[in-house]
Amino acid sequence: MADRGRPHVRVIAPARWAPDEVLSTFSQIAEDEGLSVEIDPQAKLRADQLAGSDDERADALAAALGDEDVDIIWCARGGYGSARVLNRLSGMMVSKPKLLIGYSDMTALQLSGALPEVTHLHAPMPIDAAKPGGGDRLAAAARLAKDLVAQGQAPASGYDLEGVAEGTARGSLAIGNLCVLTTLLGTPYEPQWDGVILCLEDICEYYYALDRHFVHLAQSRAGQGIAGIVIGDFTDLEDNDVPWGEDVPAMVRRHFPDIPVAYGLPIGHGDRNEALIQGVAATLSVTGGNARLDIEGFALAGGAS
Known part of the structure; x- marks a missing residue:
């Protein structure tokens, strides 16, 4: 359930899955910065290296795009797999202005033009919580995302x-x-x-x-x-x-x-x-x-x- 007093994040995994402990750590970091965090069950699916089938990963993205409660879609991890959902994105409805956050393999989503209604942030993902200093970088990204949603702008x-x-x-x-x-x-x-x-x-x-x-x-x-x-x-x-x-x-x-x-x-x-x-x-x-x-x-x- 979204906390309407806070910008709401849904974590999905368009590529590889991330360990539960990383997702939990990320949730705490983002919530400490004033965000409300929801981990989509799809992010915990495991189909060998990928977080579920191509259809399951695309469906999770479609659901997040269409959900009026979701302000920020934060991708859990890169690796490989995002390009395999591109041909499933045509016609996806975006309920309101949203942010999509990620990097690395998320380049396929961010630079392909497949989601033109979305504002894309090239920024750390939950998997980076396991890296030295990753928590600080995630916290900074969370603050930027919060300001974008709450204020609608970012400074020079x-x-x-x-x-x-x-x-x-x-x-x-x-x-x-x-x-x-x-x-x-x-x-x-x-x-x-x-x-x-x-x-x-x-x-x-x-x-x-x-x-x-x-x-x-x-x-x-x-x-x-x-x-x-x-x-x-x-x-x-x-x-x-x-x-x-x-x-x-x-x-x-x-x-x-x-x-x-x-x-x-x-x-x-x-x-x-x-x-x-x-x-x-x-x-x-x-x-x-x-x-x-x-x-x-x-x-x-x-x-x-």
Whole structure:
């Protein structure tokens, strides 16, 4: 039962399942920040690695979207599986302005355009409660989500970064996992971009494989709509016995030579991963080794609930 004095969160699992203790820890963190939390029974289903069948995961998302009591849909965990529900989202009804929160595999939901009526937050998920400092990051994300629902807006912010390639770009933020993003290219869910500032992260990939993904992105239709790139955390990367020879910033500069590139945004699977709003207007400025990402204030479509 939703506590109408508090923004109401429903936790679902569009991909892998999360352990009960993680869900319990998350619930306490979010409630301490003034949210009301409900764990959908679907989040506890186990179909091998996935949290239930594709239909069960899609149905849980549909139910949360259509429930008037739900203000915030918080995805329990990434891994893999969200792309398998994309073809089941057509025609889903959204009862009112809502937030959908997650990252990593949730890139499939957040950047595909399959849920245009929803405001997406690239932010930690309940599974991150088990990481060092994860509780603090979840608490910060909960405060942002609460303010968005209660006040309908978020203030401007900014980040000092390291410069990789000079230039200035202005556009809306698109934030996600590189490998998940490239699986959308050439499908009906390929992003339709016109001047975005793309912020990327990834984990546990080989350097040569990352280069392959950057080539794919640069040569795609979506890649032509990128005005600037900001590199987040690329963690736990692997190399062959003969090294690849380029780090991630060098790869991005090679394959996107005509746009500004910066490095050091606190997003991804590392120790930072701050909450950011998808689609908010921003400006990326890079001069020499210095860079700045200025993010404008944001007003929630439809206003506060």
